[in-house]
Amino acid sequence: MRLSRSFIPTMKETPAEAQIASHRLMLRAGLVRQTAAGIYAWLPIGYRVLRNIEQIVREEQDAAGAQELLMPTIQSADLWRESGRYEDYGKEMLRIKDRHDRDMLYGPTNEEVISDLFRQSVKSYREMPQILYHIQWKFRDEVRPRFGVMRGREFLMKDAYSFDMDHAGAVVSYRKMMLAYMRTFQRLGLKAIPMVADTGPIGGDLSHEFIILAPTGESQVYYDAAFEEVDYGTSGTGGFNYADAGDLHRFFELMTTNYAATDEKHDEAKWATIAPERKREGRGIEVGHIFYFGTRYTKPLGVTVAGPDGKPVHPEMGSYGVGVSRLVGAVIEASHDEAGIIWPDAIAPFKAAILNLKRGDAACDGLCEQIYARFGSSALYDDREDRAGVKFADADLMGHPWQVVVGPRGAAAGKVELKRRATGERVEVTPEEAIARIG
C-alpha cells in the first residue's frame, strides 16, 4: 500500500482521553477511531491486525477439532427466559424492542443460542462430542467504557461451546480448549498464564482465566517458572497431541499444579514454599476465560441426546471465550516502547515499511518501486513528500517489524538500510538481501 494514498491517519499529539499505552498508540498510529462511547471503527491497518489475530485463533480452534459457525448478533429474549438469565443479566445487556414490540437483545454471550441450535440438530451419542465456535461481535453496555478496545462496549470475541455425554468427556474438551488457547497465545508472541477463576454469571464449577504478561498490565501476577519452560507447540507440533488423553492430562497437570495467581487470589503461605529461583512476578491482562458448567443450560432448555441405551441424556457443556479485539490492545501493552508499537511478525499489518527519504530522486524512486513491487500489499511504501524525520517517526510508531530505508547516497551505490524494529539493529545491505531477510 502506498502511504500517500492510504487511509492511515496518524496523530502527532497524544490524545488526552487515552490513559493507557495501547489506547494512545492505537489512536496515534491510526488503527482505530471511537465513533460512540466505547464503540470503535477499525481503520485499515488496525483491521489488518484484528484479522491476523482472528485467523490464528481460528486455525488453533480448527486444529483442536472445533467447528466454526456464526450466530447472529441480535437474539430473541425468549431463550434467555428459558435459561433464567434474562432478568439476572442486568444493565450490561443491551435490550431492544423491535417494530413488533418483541423483546430482543444484542448478544453478550451465546450459551442459549448454541444450546438451541444443538437441541434442534444433534440426536444421538454417535454424533458426540461436539465443539462449536464462532467469532462474532458482542455488546456489553459497560457503565463506564474505557481503555480503548480493552474495555469497549462492542467487541469481537471468539466463543466456543463443548457438548459431551458425561463429565469425563467434558473434562477432555476443557483440556483441549485450554491447550488450544496456550498455542494461540504462543503464536501471537505472548506469554500467557492460566489461573483458577470464579465462574460468575456463566455458572459452573471449573473455570480458568488466561492472563497475558505485559509491563503495563492491570493486575500483579505471581507464577512458577514452569509456565515459561513449556513449549506448547502449534497445531501439528509440540509435545501434546489432542487425540491422546494422556497428553491432555499431562498438559493439564502442568497448568494446574504449578503456582499461578493474581494479587486478588495470591496466597503468601503457598508462595513462600516455592524455591526463590522458581518465583516469577509481573503485571498481567486478562484476555480469555473458560468454563465447565455441566448441565446448567441443557437442563432448563431441555437439551437431550439419546445415549447408547436409547435413554435421553443432558449433555455436559463448557464455554471458552477469548477477546479477539482485546488481544490487539494486549499485544501492544506487551510489545511497545516510547517510539511506538512493536508488532510480532505473526500479526503485523505489513511485513515491512519502505521509506523513500528523497522522493523525486531517480535512484531512490527506482529502488523503492523495485522493492515495493516484490512485496505488493504486504508492504507499506512511504512515498509521501515529507521530511525523513517524519517518516522515521511514523514507521517506529506503526511498528512494522522491518524498515527498508532508501536514501540518495545509499541508492546511488545500490544499497539500502534495513532496520529491525524490535532490536533497533540497522545494517546496510543490497535490496536483494533486504528482501531475503524480510522473507
Place this chain on the structure above:
Amino acid sequence: MRLSRSFIPTMKETPAEAQIASHRLMLRAGLVRQTAAGIYAWLPIGYRVLRNIEQIVREEQDAAGAQELLMPTIQSADLWRESGRYEDYGKEMLRIKDRHDRDMLYGPTNEEVISDLFRQSVKSYREMPQILYHIQWKFRDEVRPRFGVMRGREFLMKDAYSFDMDHAGAVVSYRKMMLAYMRTFQRLGLKAIPMVADTGPIGGDLSHEFIILAPTGESQVYYDAAFEEVDYGTSGTGGFNYADAGDLHRFFELMTTNYAATDEKHDEAKWATIAPERKREGRGIEVGHIFYFGTRYTKPLGVTVAGPDGKPVHPEMGSYGVGVSRLVGAVIEASHDEAGIIWPDAIAPFKAAILNLKRGDAACDGLCEQIYARFGSSALYDDREDRAGVKFADADLMGHPWQVVVGPRGAAAGKVELKRRATGERVEVTPEEAIARIG
C-alpha cells in the same frame, strides 16, 4: 471433515415455511437455521460458503483500489440527526436506547459514519481520491421478513464509499466499482446485468442495480445479448484496466447503452427496436445497488478537504452495496436442480465429498482414508453408518462439485467412481486420477 462427527443437520422433509428454492435448500442441506424472525445462524457449511463469497468480494474491492476497514454495528443517532435522516428512515431502522438513555441504532447503512471518519482524517486533495469499504452485518427491521437469507433482518453487506474532489473524479470511482462488481459476479459463476435504478433514501442522481439471472428470480428482465458477450476479467486480467480512464469509459458505455430493464421499467417501444436475435429475457434477483450522490452527506456534515488553492472543497461521494449473505441465496436460485444445490467451484464449501458405500469393508475404508488424507479439510468424508441411498441423496443435496464414490467392488479393483454434480457425468477411475481431476 468427517460427516459422522460434523455439525451438518440435513433434513429429509421440505420445511413448510420455506417458499422459495434457496430457502428450502439452505434449511434442508443444513446451511442455516432461523433463530428469530428473519435472523439466521450460519451453520458450518453455510458459513464456509458465506466466507468464500466474502473473500471474492474482498479481493475484487482490493483490486479496484478500495481500502478495507470495519465500522461498528451500533451507531449513535447524533450523526443521523446531522445528515437529517434520523427522522426520515422509518421503522426499518432498529432504534435502541443504551443504559444512559442515549439514542443509538443498529446501522442499516453507513454514509454518516464513514463521512465522519473521513472528515476527521483526510485534510488535503493530495490524499484524494479515496474508496473505503467494509463487510459488516446490517439490520433492517423488515415488517415481514421472508425468503430465508434473501430478505432477512440481520444480513451481511459489503458497502463501499468513494470520495472525490469533483464530479469527473466521482464518475471514475463509480465506473471502477461497477467494473469490480461485474468481475465479482463473474467469479461467482453468475450472470449479472446492471440496470438504471432509482436512488431512494440514499439520495443522488445516478444509480444502478445489479440483477442476477436465475430461473426462480423475483422479476422479469429484458436485456441485450451484449451483456453475455463481455469478458469482464478478474483482477489483473480481462480487457479493462482500472488505471485507464479510457477503458473505464468504454466499459461504462457497454453497460449503459445496451438495453436492460426489469418489468417495472420495461419500455416496449425501445425493446421493439432491438434485433430479435439480440433479445434476451429471463428472471432476475437484485443483489447489489450503487449510487452517486455528490455532496448529499458532505455538505450537511461539513466534510471538506483543502483543494490545490487551499480553499475547502466538499468531496463528491458515491456508495456501493452488495448483499453478501443474499448472494448465497441468489447463487442457489441460479444453480440448483430437483436433487439439491449445485455449487460453483469457486465458492463450494468442499471441493469434493468422499462417499464410503460400505463402512467396515477394509478396501473401502482404506481407499477412503487415503483419498481423504490428500484433501483434508477441503473434502467432506461421508463415513456414516448409513445406506448408500442416503449418502447419494445428501451429497446431491449439499451440492459438492465432485463426488468420489467408493464401493466394495470398485475398491477391490483399486477403482472409484467420480461424479461431477453439475453434469451428472460419472467415470470409473483410479484414486490418483480422481484426485488429479478434482485438483
